[in-house]
Amino acid sequence: MLQLTHPSTTLTPKFVSLQESYEQCRQITAECSKTFYMGTLLMPEAKRRAIWAIYVWCRRTDELVDGPQAKFTTESTLDHWESTLESLFSGHAKDNLDVAMVDTLERYELDIQPFRDMIDGQRMDLYRSRYTTFEELKLYCYRVAGTVGLMSTVVMGMDTEINASPWMCSNPASPPIPEAVSLGIANQLTNILRDVGEDARRGRIYLPLEDLELFDYTQEDLLKGVIDDRWRALMRFQIQRALKYYQEAESGISRLHPDARWPVWTALMLYRKILDVIVENDYDVFNRRAYVSKARKLLYLPQALVRSQIS
Structure with missing residues (x-):
């Protein structure tokens, strides 16, 4: 007899909604960088939400070497974090805050290299x-x-208006x-x-x-x-x-x-x-x-x- 297997309920993690993820990013930004947060409030909604998601990723990266658990951080920790970064760029969230970051990466053509460079900056702080x-x-x-x-x-x-004039077409900004x-x-x-x-x-x-x-x-x-x-x-x-x-x-x-x-x-x-x-x-x-x-x-x-x- 053919044995039917039941789909596993543990393969797909349960995360908060996209709106809730962005709200968590907003709260962290507002709490941790008041000056920066004030500037973001002057942006259109879509842009400020994306900036909050990026800020939170950067802060989490920084806290690996400067946060409460920094004494436990090793090269392997940062290697794992870089692997998680690659997952984000592949569209896979690992936790609630990642949900907003994955959405941001889908909306904007961000290059992974600056993110990798930032992790390398944290490696410098290790030694x-x-x-x-x-x-x-x-x-x-x-x-x-x-x-x-x-x-x-x-x-x-x-x-986009910088190059709108004919005389600017040959000299794009x-x-x-x-x-x-x-x-x-x-x-x-x-x-x-x-x-x-x-x-x-x-x-x-x-x-x-x-x-x-x-x-x-x-x-x-x-x-x-x-x-x-x-x-x-x-x-x-x-x-x-x-x-x-x-x-x-x-x-x-x-x-x-x-x-x-x-x-x-x-x-x-x-x-x-x-x-x-x-x-x-x-x-x-x-x-x-x-x-x-x-x-x-x-x-x-x-x-x-x-x-x-x-x-």
Whole structure:
């Protein structure tokens, strides 16, 4: 007699609905990055949902080496995470948050390489706690943050009207790829300067050692939280470097789709403002966390709107 087998009920995992998955991504973004979240609220619904999904994937990747369970993370952990990434790009979710990410990948032509590069950035954190030169640090900044610029640009979209005029057809505008990377690097350098004290307590120094030597400031000084004229001069030097990358990023915003310019300008201006707060705090990033208050954020919204319309 032919034996009929019953279909297994365990082969297809039960996940939340697509709407619920995006809502979970929204909540995580709102809780973990208030400044970034404010910028996303200025986007059309479809774009902001996609950005929330990407943000959550990036945050989960970062938490593998910086989160509560980071001490258990190994190369094998990251290998498994990269394998999961490949599953996402194949349309297969592994958990509730992945449901939104799979949908985002279906809607937008995202390249897997920036995601892989970000995982490689986390690999650097597994075995490095110092960077000798800025070039070494720049590679790290690209991997953990410049990649976010590349991912986000695909969702933001290009301004299709740029090439509408006949005289522009032979000189098409290129996607703002270098500028997107510059904005990611600028944001990461800002994070590094804001979090010097927090990183030092974990035994990490991201400021290039060659820069410390340039200002006769030692690793021991940094780990002790010494604030003096040497430290202030070093921080001014680092802030100017970050500002240069913000300036490079600005030139690419005008090539984005019009509905993306205001949120990008808002995010850029608010994040750059953190550098001003560091100065206002007399460069004390050991005992005081530099942040932009909600009231000040709201003041920047109309300024960012004006910039988005004239730049």
